Amino acid sequence: MEPQAVALPELDAPVRPRDLGVVVCAYTLDRWDDLVAAVESLLTQVEPVGEVVVVVDHNEALLERARARWPELAVVPNAGQQGLSGARDTGVAATSSPVVAFLDDDAAAAADWSGRLADAYSGGPVLGVGGHIEPAWPAGPVGRPSWWPPEFDWVVGCSYRGLPTRRSPVRNSIGANMSFRRSVLDAVGGFAGSIGRVGTRPTGGEETELCIRARSRFPGAEVVHEPAAVVRHRVTPERATVGYFRRRCLGEGLTKVQVGRLATHDEALASERAYVVRTLPAGFLRGLASGDPRRGLMVVLGLAWTGWGYLVARARA
Structure with a gap:
């Protein structure tokens, strides 16, 4: 049965920074220094947030x-299924703020x-707001690969x-830097535990599926992308490799099939069509003209690997 469309006046309510309850989910001691940097960046905001919750995943x-x-903060264990979806839902339950934001433990x-982020809730019915995520590439000779x-x-x-x-309005925010009104999260029932990242598994899609579900539930309201709300996301050396690039692209193809099962395949690929038709051809040409023409080749390979992951997952389904 299709969810009944609901309109809530709270979707027009202004948001102040202290209305934000921020959830940081963590799962490994290997990223302890990153987690400390993430939490401290929230505790030193020019305009303080209302609360910070750290959720530890098993x-x-x-x-x-x-x-x-952080004895002064709420630090709680994941009360749900292992993985990012369960941890985020636990964080939502541990906050009381009218808006719940999510920051990755390595951002x-x-x-x-x-x-x-709060200012972007002005100007119409807004379900949630996401911001810009700037990669912090490894220091030293690794850096950002030229390809x-x-x-x-x-x-x-x-x-x-x-x-x-x-x-601008977008279909979905990226999980490392996103927020939603509590009324929206309550209405749609939180994140889908059947999809999403668990540990280092290179899949995701839980935020995409939630945004699709929320926009269906509240027609006329939008998810907004605010580029001025910036976080820096650390990229480890092992991720700045062709092997990880390939695995992540294949995983993204699988993710699109999983999202499509819960929503529809048209919704799961709506933004990707414009990306493939407009963004990637221009990126291919820019890559060939860059100082390292392998960049153009990687555009083609990235698309091929993602498409292959999608086709294999569809066939298995």
Whole structure:
């Protein structure tokens, strides 16, 4: 049965930075320094947020260490199924703010992030707001690989060339830097636990599926992309490789099939059609003309690997 469309006056309500409850989900001690940087970036905002919650995904040692580091914060274990969806739902339940924001444990928010994110809720019925995710490539000789096309920065969970450069409606936000009104999360029932990232598995899609569900539930309201709300997302050296690029593209193809099962395949691929038709051809030409023409080749390979992952997953389904 199709969900009944609902319109709530709260979708027009203004949002202040202190209306934000921010959830940071963590799962491994290997990213402890990143987690500290993420939480501290929230505690030092120019305009303070209302609350910060750290959710630890089935890791007792990390839970104890985080509680010792931030006794003043709510540091809670994932009360649901292991994985990012369950951890995010646990974080939502542990907050009371009218807007719930999510920051990855390896991302750090700019000092004005809270104000920029809150301001984007003005100007009409808004379901949620996501911001710009800037990749922080490895220091030293690794850096950003010269062959890596900016059109594929989504491979490392960051904003990519092709996203709006001004505040604009989008189909979905990227999980490392996103927020939703609590009334919307309550109405749609949170994240779908059957999809999404668990540990280092290179799949995702839970935020895409939730945004599709929310926009269906509240027609006329939008998910907004605000490029001025910036976070820096650390890219580890092992992710700045062709092997990871390939695995992540194949995983994205699988993700689209999983999202399509819960929504529709048309909705799961709506944004990707314009991306393939407009963004990637231009990226291919730019790559060939760049200092490293392998960048153009990687545009083709990235599309091929993603498409192959999608076709194989559809065939298996």
